[in-house]
Amino acid sequence: MPESRDVFPTVTVRQNLELGIKDTRSPNRWSIGDMYNFFPRLKEREDTAAGVLSGGEQQMLTLCRTLMGDPDMMGHGSIVFHGNAEALASNHAMRKEWLEV
Numbered sequence: 001m002p003e004s005r006d007v008f009p010t011v012t013v014r015q016n017l018e019l020g021i022k023d024t025r026s027p028n029r030w031s032i033g034d035m036y037n038f039f040p041r042l043k044e045r046e047d048t049a050a051g052v053l054s055g056g057e058q059q060m061l062t063l064c065r066t067l068m069g070d071p072d073m074m075g076h077g078s079i080v081f082h083g084n085a086e087a088l089a090s091n092h093a094m095r096k097e098w099l100e101v
Contacts, residue, residue, distance in 0.1 A: 007061050034067075
């Protein structure tokens with residue numbers, strides 16, 4: 001997963017998530033709804049251009065767009081969500097979910 005905040009700045013949050021899907025012909029393990037459950041703030045901003053999101057929101061979006069590609073394995077140990085309790089709670093929920101998959 002990219003460590004930078006690589007988002008497509010001129011398209012919406014939802015479109016960024018859709019661009020992360022590798023194969024639209026087969027079902028993915030993760031859905032856009034799952035991403036919004038992990039990070040409700042992204043749902044609130046789904047029609048917002050990604051380029052105007054805060055740095056933390058862009059990190060959330062990058063993580064979720066990566067998951068939308070249905071990776072077999074993903075390193076996320078270096079992600080730091082500075083002072084964002086929602087992101088930390090969601091990160092815990094995702095780790096629990098990954099362990100159950």
